[in-house]
Amino acid sequence: MEETPRHPLAVARMARGLTQDALAAKAGAGRRGLRSGTDRARLRKWERGVEHSEEAQLYIAEALDLPARTVRSDDWPGWIPQTMTGVVPLGPFSFSSVPALREALRTAMERRTFLTISGSALTVLAAQWADSDASPLTRARDGKLIGDEFVALLEDTSRHLAALPTEQRQHTAALLDAHLSTVTDLLEHCRYTPAVGLRLHTLAASLAQTVAWHRFDLGHHITARQYWVAGLHSAHAAADHDMGAGVLGDLAYQAAWRDDHATAAAILTRALTRARHPAARSLLQLRLARTLAAQGEQRPALRAIAAAEHHLSDARTQRPAWCAWMSDADLAVDTGQALLDLGDTTRAHQLITEGERLLPAARDKTRGVFLAYRASSYLTAKQPAAAAAAAAESLLLAQRIGAPRCVTLVHDLLPRFQPYRQEQGVPELLELAAA
Template identity: 70%
Template structure:
């Protein structure tokens, strides 16, 4: 829980108890929370003697019973199954979804991400304001985590190397195999978190563990994002960001912020995405990293659909092209894949959003041809972009062919995000229900 301070009952700068922060976030008074607890008991045919005095005791550190914790969750509008009575008050979700930067925040952020997965906190999202504030704090240069002396057993270099090697292997599997790696990746992340929290290690090994935690968090986040588990994805990206800071890796930190911005764009919050990417660009130095960030910035700006953004979009695309030409082959692993194909397709999609359909269609088609066979999931996404560009040109037959190809590919490799993209296009095919390939596409999608 962040160190939020308030002036209450004449006491200044006292960190809020998590229950107070949660209550205030729900705009509830002490009396309203007490009434909510009594109502939760009443729905079970029981009576609760909860009153304002009891709530204040909880807020001062008295631990509620397990039964009362369930009632508290329901009173605050949360599902009862997130309650972990033996971990009060830590199970209370963060009110803004963001762990603030601090000397030991890397492990705290990892634990929050693991709790989000364990407790299925998919009802929580990070607000655009909180995400922008996090990016601004990162751009201001948060201090890296201080080395800690833990009481646990020593961590051996061979074991860390084993974790690094197996993580690379799992992340490098063919796309259709990655859908089977979630349990292993989460187990690795939990292990690394435990080593950082309790293990004794040299400064060099600690840095490697932070780097590994950042990489694992990013991979787990993308797996979650592809399956529509947005709260889990965002918390893992935030955890990765904290560990990139701890490792002193500014480029990876910028990349993790850009992943959060990509998620914001996906959810239609293009203003937040552009703000976050602008902050991320202040500290990214590697040309490949800057290329990816500029491409995502161009997409975020163009997605607003405002022709007045055209000049800014073109500047970002030109910068991305220049950075790609300068990137060379020695790149950070997380952005090693950025290529001419991505430049072409993202440029095309940006132009498509701004209404330059013919040029957009040309670039998207060109980029899809350039994409290497190993990137099937990306190919599925690109095919939906191609289908959309054909629909904009009022050419339903090739649009249906591209969408069908994308849907078949997505189902084969287990890529729900690609399926969602095709589903979102289906209403646009309805006026062309008799065009070649359209009935077959609609039937396939319904099956």
């Protein structure tokens, strides 16, 4: 028998450890002179879908420790966050993908900056993913039948949008958001065959992953995490373990970017338990090497680098789309970054320079990141003129193609240039960055 998801109010209430009576009391309906919400019977009706006034919804938000701006009375119960942690739990049932997608879309639309997703919540999510399998795909019992042709159209246009050069991709955010919203609506409201359902979940995972990277590049970390979490749910529903591992790898990358290397290492360790494709394992091992090196764990980092090299040499030409870009250039640069953290500056600089040279011309955003890495390695080697040249090239490239994360990388290097203000190229770099 197909299990029915609980009402969002019940989910939120239980996540906070509240009974129906406790929520009614905490909402304070009685002390405000309201009749609604004062007993279990009324709350039971609410949790079965009965709508109620905007005023009562405000009291519920207060009882759930949510700010009043969260409430959108015309979207009851859609405005209620599903968990206290911000992460929809990953269970054995594929229906969890739609709530996770809805949570990501609402977070982006309403800018729910009051939500946080802790490293421990992500680690628990990774453990759930590693230890569970989705049941056969569920689907809406009612609604219009969705056919192959429309799904193929969504797949083709989504693939084309995601493959555009970075300079053009900066204009596609709204289109990708609309595609993901459409796919979510189809999953929730339409009828489809198991084969079409599998394609829709796979497409949702791919779109959520792409949108997450867009948000991450803009520095919208809370929203990016929600989209990656949604992508993990969708990949899990589609039983695509490699893609699920890849999404976890992205969450780990973000954690490492924010200097939470303990969380990054824990997530990557879980991801590696189920990743099978050599390209996927190479990428995950390389990211693990980076985060281990940042923590000064030399031997484990070097073992991870060796594993990344081995898996990349075994990777076939046909790879999962989300890691099709993985190449010798990426291996060289990220290995160089790991060695830089471990103190092997000479070899690190050689690898970073070599990786940048190997990078295909189409990957401009990655080139901007690599140039910033090269500038950092030059600064470590006390070569400020060369560092200024690489940093200026990175900044100009990032500004041209619309890559704010690259801009941030360069700006983060600027304090290290201060002792060299009189060196060749440094004043020009500082002026460019200030413009």
